[in-house]
Amino acid sequence: MTYLKNITTLQVFPDKCTGCGRCMEVCPHAVFKLEDKKVTITDKDRCMECGACEKNCDFGAISVKAGVGCATAVINGMIRGTEPDCGCDGTSGACC
């Protein structure tokens, strides 16, 4: 299953990549592959912007605006004027 086309904020900077493969290890949707020891994106539309790759890249070779794709959280954020918030910390009972 793939979500909306051409929407992800994922970017790679091959010049900074050392080919360590950490991003391929953490990506839950196999978005990356190595080509000539540099990371490339195989299918951009599979990215769900979880942010694991960016967070675990020691070389700053990946950037993505990470977040959780949850409509309830986005709506909560719109109502309260904050960042998306799924309300998991409270007692609301609604959580991802």
Place this chain on the structure above:
Amino acid sequence: MKFQALNTPDKRLSPLVTAKPSCGCSVAESLSAREAAPPFVTGYIRAKTGDMPVVSTILSSRDKWETVKARMSTFRMSFSVKPGLYAVGAPDENSDVFVTANYKMSFDAVRSSLNGLNAWIMVLDTKGINVWCAAGKGTFGTGELLNRISRTKLAENVLHRKIILPQLGAPGVNSGEVRRKSGFSVMYGPVRAEDLRKYVENGHKCDAEMRRVRFDIIDRLILTPIEIRQIFAKFHYFALVVLVVFGLTPDGIIFRDSIMKGYFFLAAGLLAVFAGAFFTPVFLPFIPFRAFALKGWVAGIVLFGGVLYFTGTFVSCNIFLIISAMILFPLLSSYIALQFTGASTYTSLSGVKKELKIAFPVYISGAVLSFIFLIFYKISDWGML
């Protein structure tokens, strides 16, 4: 060196039994170890820095029933275990350390899949939230991991410097920072706890399949009770409005009219919930379009239109009422389906924002339009048209 197994721990040494492990006030603790220990603790093991609880790797019927409850109800909001270091089998200083969240369903998945192994389980304080969700909000994160490594004195209890994290914890953890600050290097294990044994047998390697998140029909089906429940928590507001609107006559609110004329909208509401919170999630890949809002609308219009057609409601019912319902209920189903993005495993924040940007104005204008037709219906029902 093998650590010694114990039946009763020294309370001063056990991080689980003492109420506050780091304050040194545990001697005053009045509860006996047996009373305080949760049912899945089968004994204790004397590690370097304390007596660590040994947990069963076989889930009891109670564990299983609690999991069912957590899948169905708000019980899941208080379904947690105490953070700390637990033992599986008879681990020693060279045994693997598996990290997990303190949501009990996560903890149960890990301990049951380590059956037959000797290992440590380090439970982080994620406020009772599962690994992936907690990683998304950062509670399963670098800070708590470093904190838990130091509070469990992990570096004294094991000789190696490796910790195995669930892959889905990665969005919250900066493994480079963990290595620099604690000396422990992070290894990412498989996505699913059930693959842990295979991961260990493979020499701590995951194959491609173990790294992929799936979203099979069973995965989706199991999420629907909570989806439906969350909608029904608000359904009485809808029911109240329906009963008032349909009961409203020039002579006041007539209760008989509320039921006799409002049942159509109430039934349609139930059908919209079914379409959005059950049908759409279960048949997700088979419903056309990528956007969840569109999938939910399609499911709604097909199911609702189908029911109206086969029950002959199209001909027997007031035309304004039909138009009002045909606008409102597929949109309601669409809105409910959109909520399922939160439970799905492949939607992105940018995508959901885009969906909402387009869908929200449609929902508002649809609701207004539907209400206008409902007013036409009321006027004709009162014989003024």
